[in-house]
Every structure is written in C-alpha cells, then in structure tokens.
Amino acid sequence: xxxxxxxxxxxxxxxxxxxxxxxxxxxxxxxxxxxxxxxxxxxxxxxxxxxxxxxxxxxxxxxxxxxxxxxxxxxxxxxxxxxxxxxxxxxxxxxxxxxxxxxxxxxxxxxxxxxxxxxxxxxxxxxxxxxxxxxxxxxxxxxxxxxxxxxxxxxxxxxxxxxxxxxxxxxxxxxxxxxxxxxxxxxxxxxxxxxxxxxxxxxxxxxxxxxxxxxxxxxxxxxxxxxxxxxxxxxxxxxxxxxxxxxxxxxxxxxxxxxxxxxxxxxxxxxxxxxxxxxxxxxxxxxxxxxxxxxxxxxxxxxxxxxxxxxxxxxxxxxxxxxxxxxxxxxxxxxxxxxxxxxxxxxxxxxxxxxxxxxxxxxxxxxxxxxxxxxxxxxxxxxxxxxxxxxxxxxxxxxxxxxxxxxxxxxxxxxxxxxxxxxxxxxxxxxxxxx
Amino acid sequence: xxxxxxxxxxxxxxxxxxxxxxxxxxxxxxxxxxxxxxxxxxxxxxxxxxxxxxxxxxxxxxxxxxxxxxxxxxxxxxxxxxxxxxxxxxxxxxxxxxxxxxxxxxxxxxxxxxxxxxxxxxxxxxxxxxxxxxxxxxxxxxxxxxxxxxxxxxxxxxxxxxxxxxxxxxxxxxxxxxxxxxxxxxxxxxxxxxxxxxxxxxxxxxxxxxxxxxxxxxxxxxxxxxxxxxxxxxxxxxxxxxxxxxxxxxxxxxxxxxxxxxxxxxxxxxxxxxxxxxxxxxxxxxxxxxxxxxxxxxxxxxxxxxxxxxxxxxxxxxx
Numbered sequence: 001x002x003x004x005x006x007x008x009x010x011x012x013x014x015x016x017x018x019x020x021x022x023x024x025x026x027x028x029x030x031x032x033x034x035x036x037x038x039x040x041x042x043x044x045x046x047x048x049x050x051x052x053x054x055x056x057x058x059x060x061x062x063x064x065x066x067x068x069x070x071x072x073x074x075x076x077x078x079x080x081x082x083x084x085x086x087x088x089x090x091x092x093x094x095x096x097x098x099x100x101x102x103x104x105x106x107x108x109x110x111x112x113x114x115x116x117x118x119x120x121x122x123x124x125x126x127x128x129x130x131x132x133x134x135x136x137x138x139x140x141x142x143x144x145x146x147x148x149x150x151x152x153x154x155x156x157x158x159x160x161x162x163x164x165x166x167x168x169x170x171x172x173x174x175x176x177x178x179x180x181x182x183x184x185x186x187x188x189x190x191x192x193x194x195x196x197x198x199x200x201x202x203x204x205x206x207x208x209x210x211x212x213x214x215x216x217x218x219x220x221x222x223x224x225x226x227x228x229x230x231x232x233x234x235x236x237x238x239x240x241x242x243x244x245x246x247x248x249x250x251x252x253x254x255x256x257x258x259x260x261x262x263x264x265x266x267x268x269x270x271x272x273x274x275x276x277x278x279x280x281x282x283x284x285x286x287x288x289x290x291x292x293x294x295x296x297x298x299x300x301x302x303x304x305x306x307x308x309x310x311x312x313x314x315x316x317x318x319x320x321x322x323x324x325x326x327x328x329x330x331x332x333x334x335x336x337x338x339x340x341x342x343x344x345x346x347x348x349x350x351x352x353x354x355x356x357x358x359x360x361x362x363x364x365x366x367x368x369x370x371x372x373x374x375x376x377x378x379x380x381x382x383x384x385x386x387x388x389x390x391x392x393x394x395x396x397x398x399x400x401x402x403x404x405x406x407x408x409x410x411x412x413x414x415x416x417x418x419x420x421x422x423x424x425x426x427x428x429x430x431x432x433x434x435x
Numbered sequence: 436x437x438x439x440x441x442x443x444x445x446x447x448x449x450x451x452x453x454x455x456x457x458x459x460x461x462x463x464x465x466x467x468x469x470x471x472x473x474x475x476x477x478x479x480x481x482x483x484x485x486x487x488x489x490x491x492x493x494x495x496x497x498x499x500x501x502x503x504x505x506x507x508x509x510x511x512x513x514x515x516x517x518x519x520x521x522x523x524x525x526x527x528x529x530x531x532x533x534x535x536x537x538x539x540x541x542x543x544x545x546x547x548x549x550x551x552x553x554x555x556x557x558x559x560x561x562x563x564x565x566x567x568x569x570x571x572x573x574x575x576x577x578x579x580x581x582x583x584x585x586x587x588x589x590x591x592x593x594x595x596x597x598x599x600x601x602x603x604x605x606x607x608x609x610x611x612x613x614x615x616x617x618x619x620x621x622x623x624x625x626x627x628x629x630x631x632x633x634x635x636x637x638x639x640x641x642x643x644x645x646x647x648x649x650x651x652x653x654x655x656x657x658x659x660x661x662x663x664x665x666x667x668x669x670x671x672x673x674x675x676x677x678x679x680x681x682x683x684x685x686x687x688x689x690x691x692x693x694x695x696x697x698x699x700x701x702x703x704x705x706x707x708x709x710x711x712x713x714x715x716x717x718x719x720x721x722x723x724x725x726x727x728x729x730x731x732x733x734x735x736x737x738x739x740x741x742x743x744x745x746x747x748x749x750x751x752x753x754x
Contacts, residue, residue, distance in 0.1 A: 190543075198636035201543040201567030201611060206635070270551065271544030315552070317521055317542035319565070 004028075005421060006036040010045035010382065012372050014347025020050065022378040025420035030374055041433050045382055048415065051351045053085025053379030054332065055358040055368045057148060057177070058231060058255055058303035060324070061087070061118070064105065065094025070308035070399045072106065075328070076115035078306070078398040080424035082328040083381035083414030086359070086368045087116050091123040092153040098123035098134035100142040107144035115424045119362055122146040124165045124176060128154045133165060140172035147363040150177035152231055153278075155213060157183050162217060166226035173363060175253075177229040178217050180238070181279065185209035190319055192265040192280040200268065202318065205280045207235040214238050218245035218252050229361055230254040232305050234279040236289030243298045253361050255303040256290045258327055258334035259404055263287075267404065273314045273321030274404045277307070295344040300357045304331050308400030326398045330391055332383060333410030340385070341411055347383075355381075378421035385412040438550045438559045439742055441568045442616040447592060450619055454578050455589055456741035457734070464500070464737060474503035477747050480533040482508045482524065483562075484540040489708060490562050493732070494537045497739035503747070506531070521545060525554035533557045535747055543567035558746040566606045572707055573612035575738040577620055579731050580659050583703050594621030599651050601627040601688055602663030602715055603670070603677075605634050609663060609707045614642050627651045627688065631677045648688050652697045660698060661705040662690050662715045685714055692719040703727045 007020040012030075021029035021036055029035065036042075056079065062070035072089070079087050089106055091097035097106060103120035110118025122139035126132045128151045139146040149169060156162045156178060165176050186209045191197050193204020214230055218241060221228035230242060233254045242254045259277060264284050267275040275281060293299040307324025314321050335354065339345040345353070351369075359369030370376040388411055393403035417425040423434060436449065445453070463471060479498040481491050491507065498505045510524055519527075521540075528536055535558040538546050543565030550559040563569040581588045584596055598617055604610045604626050617624050624642035626633065633644055645651050665684060670677045678684045695704065704716075704726045712718050721728060 193635050195636035195639055198634035198640070199611070201565050201608060203566075204635060271547050312520070315520075315522055317540065317548060318544045319542040320521075 002422060004037050004040040005043060005418070006034060006040040007043045007045045007050065007380070007382070010048055010050035012050050013351055014049050020372065020380070022418065022421045025378050025422070027372065027374055027376050027378050030372060043416065043430055043433055047384065047386065049347050049383040049385055050372060051347065051381045051383060052355040052369055052372060053381050053417065053419065054083045054354045055086040055362070055364070056084050056304050056306070056328065057088045057229070057301060057358045057362050058152070058305050059087040059089055059328065060092070060305070060307045061089040061106070062093065062308055063109070064102070068310050068399070072109045072118060073113050074397060074399040075306070075308070076110065076113050076118065078326070078328045078396060080115045080417045080419070081397050081414065082330070083332050083383065083417050083425070084116055084328060085379040085381070085417060085419045085424070086119060086364060088119045088121050088148055088362055090152045091121045091150060092128060096123050096127050097121065098126050100135070100138040103139050103144040103146050104142050114419070116419060117364070117368065119364060120144045120146055121148045121150050121152070121177070124149045124151045124156050125161060130154060130156055130158055130161060133161065133168065136169060136174060137171060140174060147172070147174050148177050148229070148361070149174055150179065150231065152177065152179045155179050155181040155183060157213070159216060159220065163220050163224060166221055166228065167224045170226055175227040175229050175361060177231050178213065179231045180210045180213035180217065182209040182213055191268050191276070192282050194265060194283060196265045196268060200271070202268070207237055207282070207286070210235055210279055211237040211241060214241050218242070218250050221252055222248060222250040226251065228252045232257050232260070232279055232303070233290065233299060234260045234282050234286060236286050239289045239293035239298055243293070246298065253300040253357070254298065255301045256294055256299045257303060257305045258331045259325055260290055261287065261294070261338040262334050263404060271318045273316065273318055274325070274402055274406070276318060276321050276323050277325050278323035291338060291344055294339060294353060300353065301361065302331065302335055302353050303358065304328050308398050309402050310400055314402050324402065326393070326396060326400055326403050328398070329396055330403065330405050330410060333413045334405070336385060336412045337410055378418055380418045381414050382416040383412055384415045387412050387415065389413060436745055439570050439746060440546050440550055440559065440561045442570045442573045442612040445570070445616065445619060447619050450574070450577065450616060451590060451592060453574055453738065453741050453745060454581060456745060457574070457578050457738045458589060460740040460744070461734070461737035470500055470502060472502050473744055473748050474498065474501040477503045477534045478506065478532055479503045479535045479537060479743065480506045480508055480528050482510060482528065482536050482538045484510050484545070485563070487539055487563065489732070490539060493735045494562060494739050496736050498743055500736070501740055501743060503743070506533070521548060522552070522554050525549055529555035529557070535560060535743060537562045539563045541565055560742060560746060563608055565608065567608050567611060569608040569612050570616070571735070571739055571742055572609050573616040574742070575731060575735040576613055576661065576705060576707070577616055578734050578738050579705065579727055580703070582734070583727060584658050584701070592620040593617060596622040596658045597625065597655050598622050598659045598661065599625040599627055599655060599657045600661045600663065601648055601651070601690070603632045603665055604628045604663070605632045606666070607663050613661070614640055618642070625651055625655055629678055629688070648690070648694060652694060657698055657702055659703050659705055660690065664707065664709065665711055665715050667711060667714060681714055689715055689717065690720045691717040695720045695723060695725065698725070705731060708732070
C-alpha cells in the first residue's frame with residue numbers, strides 16, 4: 001500500500017481552492033479542510049491548478065518498429081511530464097497495428113511501464129493501404145479494447161471503404177478518426193499552399209485537400225449514423241464544415257494540435273524541417289479560426305500528434321525531411337499561452353478539451369476524464385500557470401527532439417502528474433516530499 | 436556579402452555593384468590573356484546534386500579565369516535516394532577547406548540549409564535550388580538587358596523597362612529570381628502563363644500576370660521577352676495535366692515569327708536555355724537578330740566571375 005497523499009490548497013479547475021486526499025489510488029476526500037492521516041505525504045499545491053489527468057487521443061509512440069525515434073517507455077515518460085495520464089497510440093507502427101496481436105502487445109507494454117494508460121489505436125485498413133478493412137472487431141474485443149480506429153498518416157480516401165468502416169465500427173461503439181488529406185491533391189506536397197509556398201518554391205498542400213475530405217466524411221457519417229472524429233483539423237474552412245455538420249446533428253468530433261494553435265507557415269521561411277508537419281502549418285487566419293473553433297466548442301479536443309523523428313530525418317533538405325513534431329511536454333503550456341491567457345478558455349474548459357472530451361471519444365470515460373470528486377480514480381495533473389520556462393527540445397524525455405518550439409517561452413506547465421494516485425511526474429519542488 | 440542565396444537578398448546597390456563588376460570582368464575577357472590572378476589560392480567547389488552541364492561549366496570557367504582552384508563534386512545521391520546526406524557532404528567540403536561552394540540542388544532551400552546550418556563556414560553561392568531561386572541567372576539576365584536597353588549602363592538600373600516572362604512560372608526558379616531582381620532594379624515585370632502554371636499565392640509578387648502571350652503583346656510595350664523552358668513530359672503526363680498538349684501550349688504561349696514581329700523594334704528575346712525549339716520558341720525567333728540567347732551564356736561567365744570575386748575577394752577590399 002502506498003502512502004496517502006494530501007494535495008493542499010489546489011485550485012480545482014482554476015475555480016475553487018480545496019484540498020484533495022488520495023488513498024489507494026482513489027480520491028477519498030475533497031474540501032476546504034480534509035482530515036488527512038498522519039502518514040500522508042503533503043503536497044503544497046498553493047497557486048497550482050488541479051485538473052483531471054490529461055488524455056491524448058493522438059500520440060505516436062513508434063513502437064514496434066521505430067524504436068530509434070521513440071519507445072512506449074520514453075513516450076510514456078514524456079506524456080507523464082506533460083501532465084497526461086492516458087495516451088492513444090497511433091497505428092502506423094511497423095508492423096501496423098491492424099491485428100489483435102499488435103494492439104495487445106502495445107497495450108501490455110504500456111501497462112508494464114505504467115507511467116500512463118496506453119490505449120492502442122487500431123488501423124482502419126490492413127497495412128494502412130486503404131483497400132481492405134482490418135479486423136476491427138478482433139481489436140475491439142482484444143484485451144486492448146480498441147475503440148479508436150485510424151489510418152493516421154494516410155487518409156482513408158476511398159469513399160466506399162470509409163463508408164463501410166464508419167458503419168462497421170458501430171458494432172462495438174468505435175469511432176473512425178480520419179486523417180483528412182486528399183491524396184491526389186497533395187502529391188509531393190511540402191507545405192501549406194499560399195503566399196509563402198509560392199515564394200519558397202515548395203509544392204503546396206492546399207487547404208481544400210483537407211476540407212473536401214472532411215466535407216465528404218461528415219456527409220457519410222450523417223448518412224450512416226456513425227461516429228466520426230476529425231484528426232488534426234488545421235484550416236478555417238474545416239472549422240466551418242465541422243460547425244455546419246454539428247448544427248445538422250452529425251455525430252462528429254474534431255481535434256486541433258497545439259502547433260496549429262500557435263505557429264504559421266511563416267515559420268517555414270528558413271527551410272528548417274522542424275517546422276515540417278502534416279497537415280502543414282497554415283496561415284494566421286487559420287490559426288485565428290481554429291482558436292475560435294476551440295473556444296466555441298466546434299473543436300472538441302486538443303490532441304498532440306506527438307510525432308517523434310530522429311535527427312537524421314530532420315537535419316536535411318526540406319523535401320527529404322520527415323513530417324511531424326513532438327509535443328507531449330509542451331501541449332498544456334501552449335494551450336495556456338494561446339487560449340487561457342488570451343481569455344478564450346478557462347481552466348475548466350481546458351479540463352474539457354484535454355481530458356473529458358478525449359476520454360469520451362476514446363470510450364475510456366469510465367476511467368479517465370473523471371470529476372475531481374470523492375470515489376473517483378486519482379488521475380490528477382497539477383499545473384503551475386505561473387512558471388514561465390523556455391522550451392529546450394534536447395531536454396525532452398522523448399527519444400527524439402524534433403520540437404518546433406525550441407526557444408519559445410511558455411507561461412506554465414504540468415508540475416505533478418498522478419496515475420491512480422501514484423506520482424508519474426514530479427517537478428523538483430515535490431521530490432523531497434516523496435523521498 | 437557572405438553568401439548569394441536569393442535575388443531577394445540583394446538591394447538595388449548590391450545588384451548594381453554586381454552588374455558593374457561584371458562589366459569590368461567582361462572587359463577583361465576581351466584581352467588576349469583572360470586569366471586574372473584575383474582568387475589565386477582560393478578553392479571553389481561546384482557541388483551539383485542535379486545535372487546541369489551548362490551551369491556547371493559556366494561557374495567553372497568563371498572561377499578558373501579568376502585563378503581559383505576548382506573542384507567539381509557531382510553528388511547524385513541525396514538523403515532520399517539513400518546516398519550521402521547533404522550534411523555529410525557539407526562536412527566533407529568543410530574538411531577539404533572549400534572557400535566557396537557553388538551548389539545546385541533539386542530541393543528548394545538546399546542552398547539556404549548549407550549556408551545557415553553551421554555545417555560549413557565557406558561562402559555559399561546558390562546555382563539553383565529546386566523551384567526556388569537561381570540568383571546568378573537573374574543577374575546575367577539583368578546584365579544582358581542593361582547592356583542592350585540602357586543607354587549608359589554603368590551605375591544604372593533598369594527603370595522604365597518592361598520585361599515579360601513567359602511559361603512555367605510555377606516550377607521556375609528563373610522566374611522567381613527575375614521577378615524579385617527586376618523589381619529591385621526598377622523594371623516592370625509581366626508574367627505570362629496558363630493559370631495552371633501560376634502559383635497560388637502569387638498576389639504579393641511585384642508583377643502583373645496575364646494568361647496569353649497575345650494579351651501581353653497587346654497590353655504592354657515589351658522591351659525584353661523571356662521565354663522559359665517547358666518540361667514537355669512533366670507537363671502533360673502522369674496525371675499532372677498542367678496543359679492539354681504541347682501543341683496547344685505552343686499555339687497560345689509559343690513565340691513564333693509572327694508574334695516576334697509584334698514586338699517593338701528594339702526589343703530583345705531571351706531564354707535561359709536549354710531551348711525546346713518548336714515548343715516555347717520557334718527557330719525563326721531563336722535565331723533572329725533580336726535573340727540574345729547565346730550572349731546570355733557569355734554574360735553568365737562575367738556575372739559569375741563578379742559574384743565569386745565579391746564573395747571571396749571583396750572582404751579584402753580590392754576593388
């Protein structure tokens with residue numbers, strides 16, 4: 001039995017100040033004063049925001065296959081540092097997570113490491129090649145209990161395959177999480193198609209290649225009455241389409257990534273491939289639109305699309321470089337900078353978009369994204385909103401350091417993370433208490 | 436000036452200095468002994484990741500006439516084809532003590548990466564990076580225009596001239612470089628291309644855009660008409676479909692004798708080479724007295740001598 005933990009004077013959801021008692025992995029008391037056992041570890045949370053543990057529905061852990069970029073262990077550690085207690089590991093591994101065997105391997109390795117709950121995402125199609133449905137049922141009924149299916153990295157572009165996937169996933173309350181990218185409109189694409197691509201001579205990735213797939217998919221989801229999740233929505237037009245679909249009652253949810261909340265295609269001007277990502281960094285008008293969409297609830301979730309790549313895949317010509325950015329450790333700081341400190345979201349809203357809604361989409365809401373209340377599992381994140389820090393990618397716990405945020409100052413960060421009452425991340429200020 | 440990466444980096448004064456220096460270099464090329472001792476002891480590497488015999492020998496001639504040691508490094512590989520990476524190539528050149536690297540690469544931004552990644556310390560001279568920039572081409576074009584169209588070339592820019600550039604603007608580093616440099620030098624630039632070959636996002640470019648060559652000939656008093664090379668196979672095959680057929684392209688955008696005769700008498704005809712005779716330009720136009728296409732090649736050597744000189748000898752104050 002671990003010692004009880006008493007988290008004193010935390011600001012719950014940024015609203016009310018209270019003390020939280022955690023015993024045996026469960027919250028056993030919440031209140032202005034709490035009767036803590038004598039042997040309890042005391043965590044002084046004065047000035048800190050307490051949120052339910054963060055949940056990422058879009059993480060690349062790279063294992064199996066690309067352990068040079070990330071492993072389930074290093075990715076889990078990075079997630080815990082970022083304040084996450086659950087991550088959904090994307091299916092584009094080698095081999096692809098398109099069978100019960102692979103998803104169970106990922107799931108059990110995550111459990112063995114125990115730093116976050118790792119929920120595997122299953123591939124929609126065999127080998128992500130968009131032609132034959134994978135055995136979604138087997139993955140759903142495996143120990144990994146897969147509920148999110150995605151060919152992320154590739155788009156399920158064949159409308160018939162997409163329709164069947166949406167319909168079939170209803171069998172086990174699954175969701176198809178679509179990487180919306182028309183493949184023909186993006187052959188060889190290198191960056192957002194616009195004024196910057198015109199000048200830099202890099203092949204354009206037009207907004208319409210994302211928007212046309214989202215438009216088709218919301219119509220399909222509405223037609224067959226299925227759940228659709230839109231991965232990494234990045235354009236103003238996509239926000240409009242999702243808003244329209246929701247107004248028509250389509251069961252659609254959408255993600256936005258921290259980098260699309262902060263950065264624009266102007267960053268590409270130096271040809272530094274750390275800014276190469278898919279979908280690409282868009283314009284300021286798009287950044288403004290996705291922020292507004294997140295603020296008004298059109299966009300449900302902030303997910304990271306944490307995508308580790310080794311140096312050699314980034315330290316090269318732009319066209320030769322891999323697409324993707326790491327982002328677990330910087331996510332909450334960027335959300336604070338772009339949404340909370342600007343007044344667009346409250347911390348209670350952050351709990352919704354980074355914990356409750358993602359848990360619901362992944363159908364893990366019985367375990368994660370729970371209220372901070374008596375009887376609930378003690379998945380908790382303490383955030384210091386007044387702890388400015390400068391991002392140093394080489395200091396990341398990820399095996400890779402391909403962050404686009406190096407040198408940027410963020411206003412706050414997660415300073416402690418608890419998974420079932422066990423600290424999985426403690427900033428140095430708390431290490432003494434648990435020694 | 437430490438590197439020459441983009442025409443955009445050049446101020447009007449920079450550009451005029453290069454053109455004036457090129458004029459001096461060109462004058463030396465009329466002498467019996469054409470070799471100058473200026474860059475003796477300096478090493479210039481021609482690093483070519485893309486085949487371009489014309490550009491390579493132009494730079495090679497320029498460096499040799501300035502007495503530099505020249506190393507030609509043809510690196511077909513790339514990080515894509517699993518050859519040596521750009522970084523390792525750069526480290527190798529650094530170890531060999533290259534004072535300047537002239538780089539031609541299929542990837543936009545490759546020259547900028549070489550110059551700014553800290554892999555090597557020498558000057559980088561961009562000899563064409565993907566569909567981005569080819570600054571010495573724009574400089575040699577400006578030099579050629581100034582020589583033919585400006586009464587008193589030395590010290591002067593191209594104010595008042597109108598230049599039309601016809602063809603595949605989307606994939607053209609020549610067009611990108613020329614639009615920026617010609618604008619800096621005060622010329623009016625008109626791009627002529629089918630909408631499929633005009634980049635989305637062109638609005639801020641300091642130029643006009645029209646969609647047929649006849650329209651350009653009607654609407655502008657053109658002083659210089661520059662025809663761009665069309666990559667025949669790339670344009671219509673493989674589902675790229677930039678235009679329906681080479682024949683249709685030739686009908687709407689090709690420069691034939693009839694269109695040539697609609698130009699003002701003093702107007703010159705240019706082409707960066709290599710030409711597709713019968714596609715973007717007819718033999719009648721290419722071989723006419725108005726054509727300065729062969730002279731562009733000679734001017735290329737003088738301009739590249741000037742660029743190498745200003746990059747490598749400039750800091751020592753010799754003028």
